[in-house]
Amino acid sequence: MTRDPTSKKSIRKLACEQGFDLCCFTKPAFSSQHKIQLDSWVAAGMHGEMSYMAEETRVERRKQPESMLESIKTVIALGMKHVPPPYSLDEAEEVKSSGVIAAYAHGDDYHDVMKKRLKAFARDLDELLGTHDQRVYVDTAPVLEHALAERAGLGWQGKHTLTIHREHGSYLMLGELFTTAEIEPDEPTSFHCGSCTACIDVCPTQAIVAPFVVDARLCISYLTIEYRGFIPEKLRPLMGNRIYGCDDCQLVCPWNQKAEVIELDHLQPRHENILPALSALFELNEEGFRERFRKSPMKRPGRAGLLRNVAIAMGNSQNIAFVPQLLIALHDNEALIRGHSAWALAQLFPYAMDGEIINQLTYHSHQEKNNEVLDELHLALKNIGVLNE
Ligand code: SF4
Ligand code: SF4
Numbered sequence: 001m002t003r004d005p006t007s008k009k010s011i012r013k014l015a016c017e018q019g020f021d022l023c024c025f026t027k028p029a030f031s032s033q034h035k036i037q038l039d040s041w042v043a044a045g046m047h048g049e050m051s052y053m054a055e056e057t058r059v060e061r062r063k064q065p066e067s068m069l070e071s072i073k074t075v076i077a078l079g080m081k082h083v084p085p086p087y088s089l090d091e092a093e094e095v096k097s098s099g100v101i102a103a104y105a106h107g108d109d110y111h112d113v114m115k116k117r118l119k120a121f122a123r124d125l126d127e128l129l130g131t132h133d134q135r136v137y138v139d140t141a142p143v144l145e146h147a148l149a150e151r152a153g154l155g156w157q158g159k160h161t162l163t164i165h166r167e168h169g170s171y172l173m174l175g176e177l178f179t180t181a182e183i184e185p186d187e188p189t190s191f192h193c194g195s196c197t198a199c200i201d202v203c204p205t206q207a208i209v210a211p212f213v214v215d216a217r218l219c220i221s222y223l224t225i226e227y228r229g230f231i232p233e234k235l236r237p238l239m240g241n242r243i244y245g246c247d248d249c250q251l252v253c254p255w256n257q258k259a260e261v262i263e264l265d266h267l268q269p270r271h272e273n274i275l276p277a278l279s280a281l282f283e284l285n286e287e288g289f290r291e292r293f294r295k296s297p298m299k300r301p302g303r304a305g306l307l308r309n310v311a312i313a314m315g316n317s318q319n320i321a322f323v324p325q326l327l328i329a330l331h332d333n334e335a336l337i338r339g340h341s342a343w344a345l346a347q348l349f350p351y352a353m354d355g356e357i358i359n360q361l362t363y364h365s366h367q368e369k370n371n372e373v374l375d376e377l378h379l380a381l382k383n384i385g386v387l388n389e
Pocket of ligand 1 (some may be wrong): 160177203204208220221244246249
């Protein structure tokens, strides 16, 4: 076992040279509490449609990091800071004609950046440690990365389930390197949320159903990024203008108010992703979408998913200037966009009082072939008061 503090220091130095801000060590094991939490979260169906999270073999692998690499002895937990949102919660909500994007997605896709850095770090480790097997992971389903980070002393898991570091707060991205080299583990982090409940109280959809338990089916991050279907109607008004992810529970966390301001290289936020105009995003065709979000994590929900989210934000905006674009979107090739545009038009109707909204919704309700969109058109006409319950 590497008990030599100089070696750990050397490994940390290599990690730092590759662009990691935090580097800690732990054994590949979990407490029984973590395993019970994972089982009950999956049993309650809180993973939503992320079925890969609930597959039995994957759940078992997540509980046993030792199954991911034969003869594994050590997990190196690594953290990279990212730039926090450059606005407060109130400022973001006030600009109703712009979309709010989670801060981690303002720049290039961190998965790509981190993977490159992890591979370079792994090459450096080969030179330093000699013969050992290793494997790297970034945001990989079978790895319980927040639990590993806590065991390694990188930070504690806050009541919103994300990792918090005492000095850097929670605007962190995590990666892991599993190795067969035996390195003395660091002490786990102690818990510093105390009696605070700010994240639980602020969550717009009350997705933090208990401390340390987020019901993904209610979480705006899941709904806007991972979920592929029609967003449940009762949640749409609660999403406000959040079009990709959600930082609310981090924005209110006192540990982020204390975090130092940072400057970054590859993950520098792109200007066009800071509160972009909804109207410009809604104009994007497939090619424009691919070009606009090249190398960005925002390509994940695809054009249909992102414009679905934009339509909801338009519906919540009280801004009747969006009506013409939404009427055109009733013809879109994507059912998700047509359906959510119908809902948004009904939301804007009390402000616009425009008969063309009723005419077009009625016309499309006679033409539409897709049953889910048809349901949305009928719902929109009911919400306006044209159809009875
Ligand atoms: S990301 Fe947003 S919706 Fe999800 S738990 Fe945090 S505050 Fe709630
Ligand atoms: S807001 Fe409060 S309870 Fe939530 S993670 Fe931060 S310190 Fe913990």
